[in-house]
Amino acid sequence: MSAPWKRRARLRQWVNVAVVVVICIVALFPIFWGLSTSLKPASDILEYPPKLIPTAPTLEHYRQLFSTGILKYIVNSTIVSTFTVVLCVVLAALAGYALARFEFRGKAIVLFLIVAVMSIPLPSLMVPTFTFLALLGLNNTLLGLILLYTAYQLPLAVWVLYGYFQTIPTEFENAAMIDGYSRLQALRRVVLPLSRPGLIAAGLFTLTFAWNDFVVAVVMNSSDDARTLPVAIYNYLGFFGREWGPLTAAAMVSIVPVILVFIIFQKYFLSGMTGGGVKG
Amino acid sequence: MHINPRSSWYPYRFVLPVLAIEILFVGVPLIIGVYYSLHKADYFQLTEFVGLQNYWTVINSPVVRESLAATAIFSIFSLVITFGVGLALALYLERDTRLHVFTRAVVLVPYTIAMLVGSLLLKWIFTKDAGIMYLVLGPLGVPDISVLSDPTSAMAALVYNAVWRDSAFAMILLMAGLKGINGQLYAAARVDGASAWYRFRRITLPLLRVPILITLIRLLIHFVNVLTFALILTGGGPNNATQTMGLAMYRMGFVDFRLGPANALAFLVLLFNLVLIFILLRLFRQKRVAG
Numbered sequence: 001m002s003a004p005w006k007r008r009a010r011l012r013q014w015v016n017v018a019v020v021v022v023i024c025i026v027a028l029f030p031i032f033w034g035l036s037t038s039l040k041p042a043s044d045i046l047e048y049p050p051k052l053i054p055t056a057p058t059l060e061h062y063r064q065l066f067s068t069g070i071l072k073y074i075v076n077s078t079i080v081s082t083f084t085v086v087l088c089v090v091l092a093a094l095a096g097y098a099l100a101r102f103e104f105r106g107k108a109i110v111l112f113l114i115v116a117v118m119s120i121p122l123p124s125l126m127v128p129t130f131t132f133l134a135l136l137g138l139n140n141t142l143l144g145l146i147l148l149y150t151a152y153q154l155p156l157a158v159w160v161l162y163g164y165f166q167t168i169p170t171e172f173e174n175a176a177m178i179d180g181y182s183r184l185q186a187l188r189r190v191v192l193p194l195s196r197p198g199l200i201a202a203g204l205f206t207l208t209f210a211w212n213d214f215v216v217a218v219v220m221n222s223s224d225d226a227r228t229l230p231v232a233i234y235n236y237l238g239f240f241g242r243e244w245g246p247l248t249a250a251a252m253v254s255i256v257p258v259i260l261v262f263i264i265f266q267k268y269f270l271s272g273m274t275g276g277g278v279k280g
Numbered sequence: 281m282h283i284n285p286r287s288s289w290y291p292y293r294f295v296l297p298v299l300a301i302e303i304l305f306v307g308v309p310l311i312i313g314v315y316y317s318l319h320k321a322d323y324f325q326l327t328e329f330v331g332l333q334n335y336w337t338v339i340n341s342p343v344v345r346e347s348l349a350a351t352a353i354f355s356i357f358s359l360v361i362t363f364g365v366g367l368a369l370a371l372y373l374e375r376d377t378r379l380h381v382f383t384r385a386v387v388l389v390p391y392t393i394a395m396l397v398g399s400l401l402l403k404w405i406f407t408k409d410a411g412i413m414y415l416v417l418g419p420l421g422v423p424d425i426s427v428l429s430d431p432t433s434a435m436a437a438l439v440y441n442a443v444w445r446d447s448a449f450a451m452i453l454l455m456a457g458l459k460g461i462n463g464q465l466y467a468a469a470r471v472d473g474a475s476a477w478y479r480f481r482r483i484t485l486p487l488l489r490v491p492i493l494i495t496l497i498r499l500l501i502h503f504v505n506v507l508t509f510a511l512i513l514t515g516g517g518p519n520n521a522t523q524t525m526g527l528a529m530y531r532m533g534f535v536d537f538r539l540g541p542a543n544a545l546a547f548l549v550l551l552f553n554l555v556l557i558f559i560l561l562r563l564f565r566q567k568r569v570a571g
Contacts, residue, residue: 019372020379024386026444030401031389033412037404050411091297098294110295115564117306119498119557120550121505123526125306127533127546128313132305135312151305154298212394214508219534230396237400237512244404251397262392266385269392 031255038062038249045245061249070253073232080142080228081210084149088157088206089199091150096161097187101170111162118155126219133220140223148220149210157202164198165191201268208258229254310550317544334544344545346520347528353435354510354524355503358442362499365443366450367492371484373451374458384451391448398445399512403428406437406513431521434514438522441509446502450495457491458484490563497560501553525549 033052037045038061040054099107129148130139138144172194173186181189192199214230221227227235233250240246262269317334319326338344369387373380390398405412408426418424427433461484469479485492507526510516516523516531523531529549533542 016379020383023369023383027387027390030398030405030444031393033405033410034401037410046409046411048411049415091301094294095298098291102291102294104291110299112561113302115561116557117302119501119553119560120306121501121553123505123507123529124546124549124553125309127529127539127542128316129305129309130533131316131539131543132309132312147301148305151301154301158298208392212396214394214396219530230394233400234396234512242407242409244407244410247400248404251400254397255393258393259389262385262389266388269388 034248034251037244038252040245042243042245061245062253064246065249065253070229070232070250073227073229074253076142076227077211077229080145080149081207083142083146084153084210085203085206087146087150088153089203092154092157092161092202093187093192093195093199095154095158097165097191099158099162100165114155114158118159122152122215126215129216130219139220140226141221142226144220145210145217145226145228148216149206149213152216153206153209156205160202160205161195161198164195164201168194197268200265204261204265204268207261211258212254313543313546316539317541317547319540321538321540321543330540334540335548337541338545338548341541343520343523343528343532344525347523347525350435350521350523351504351525354438354442354522355500357435357439358446358503359496359499361439361443362446362450362503363496365447366495367454369447369451370454370458371480374455387448387451390445395445395506395508396512399441399509402437402441402444403513428514429518431518434518434522438509438514441513442503442506445509446499450499453495453498454488454491457488460491461487490566494560494563497556497563501556501560504556505549505553 036052036054039057039059040051041056041058041060044051044054044056095110098104099111133139133144133148136144138147168191173181173183173190176186176190177183212230213228214234217228217231218234221231233247233254236247236250316326318329318331320328320330320333373384373387404410406427408414408424413427414422414424425433427437465483465487466479469483474482505526507524507530510522510524510527511530514522516527525545526549529542529545532538532545
């Protein structure tokens with residue numbers, strides 16, 4: 001027999017594992033259940049008692065989605081996300097760099113505004129923003145979404161990069177500038193390569209925001225040509241009604257890229273959420 | 281080329297694009313919103329200046345009042361439970377063992393996927409057709425009812441959705457605070473024979489004060505405004521019991537196209553948010569001074 005303290009330690013280990021299992025089930029069950037449903041033939045979806053794992057898995061719902069044109073919405077979402085990330089990271093790098101390196105009048109105000117805009121909740125902005133975008137004629141365009149997403153994610157991206165640039169010693173860029181680089185060249189060739197974790201964190205946050213956003217897109221774009229994936233899924237909800245096969249399949253199409261990106265870059269997410277520094 | 285950063289325009293060139301975009305797409309809409317809120321608007325045609333009449337309409341509207349009550353119930357329950365679960369998770373998962381790092385990532389998944397998709401998947405669980413709720417609750421003696429068709433249980437489902445998604449957010453904010461606490465304090469207290477509960481109350485809670493307040497306010501701002509949960513999960517029903525303010529505003533503006541009152545309501549909501557944001561900014565400053 002093992003000593004009592006050993007037994008207690010093992011018991012504690014088991015309790016730990018049990019707690020973790022419960023947490024994981026609560027967090028992931030809805031996704032697992034959606035995945036399972038999306039793979040069941042239509043006739044099995046409503047059977048009782050429900051089977052957690054499909055007995056005859058099929059891709060029919062996914063096929064149905066792609067034959068009814070979900071690809072267009074995926075492409076739209078991809079275009080919007082890509083341009084938003086590029087625009088956001090480039091502009092945020094410039095601003096973050098100036099805030100980290102220069103002293104100038106109004107800097108405190110700029111920092112203050114950044115935190116303030118970061119805290120403004122989107123829904124309260126949507127009604128007037130739609131009014132404004134319609135006046136500009138940018139509603140129902142992908143460009144409109146790109147510009148809005150950039151505006152909404154820039155404060156966070158600037159904040160993250162501002163924090164990151166401060167951790168990089170100035171000696172490298174000074175040396176580069178003595179060697180004849182201009183400030184911008186030094187930023188691009190010296191500072192940015194050293195700031196990869198910060199850039200990735202800022203880019204990831206922008207990317208998931210642009211890919212996941214529903215509220216902005218549903219308000220701004222009502223035309224089919226400029227529809228992004230989450231709005232398409234929302235429309236499926238009205239269109240398919242209680243056909244949960246295609247609905248859950250559409251949900252999976254939206255989730256899979258996010259989860260892949262999340263698994264690969266997990267540690268960079270946290271810095272963006274706390275609005276603070278990144279550990280490289 | 282020598283540049284004196286203090287006197288030249290040079291630094292502003294770096295910041296200008298960001299400022300321009302923020303002014304154009306956040307600042308200008310706010311001004312336009314206020315302008316619209318003071319006019320009679322039919323679709324997009326402003327017909328006449330009506331002063332504060334839209335505000336009056338909004339304040340006296342029974343739909344808005346109902347939504348205020350729903351928002352208050354939803355926000356308070358979501359705030360308390362999400363914060364509690366988030367704090368428990370932060371304390372429990374703080375240590376960097378492999379199991380805990382993995383669990384942290386799992387808890388974050390509901391937060392990283394689209395809010396719409398999360399609510400859609402929960403709707404499928406709460407729907408009577410799915411059979412899941414009866415499978416879980418049946419053995420407890422609960423009859424086979426539809427969770428989403430009763431006002432109370434629909435609100436509970438809405439709160440569950442919020443807790444399910446946002447606990448991870450609270451966890452991360454609080455964990456960042458926890459990591460900032462000097463471990464030697466705990467060691468010293470342990471040497472002095474302080475119990476775990478005593479250490480939590482006398483060391484963790486006081487030193488976590490500012491992160492706790494920041495977490496509470498960021499959650500509150502989110503819950504007061506969010507509309508996706510209600511729009512997807514319950515559709516505001518049954519009988520508007522779960523129609524929160526964000527959803528009421530969305531419907532007023534984009535289903536009924538009453539842009540005058542919708543802008544008035546948006547501005548009122550924003551004012552309320554500004555109060556919360558003001559508190560938040562003061563806390564951020566305090567945090568910087570403290571740490």
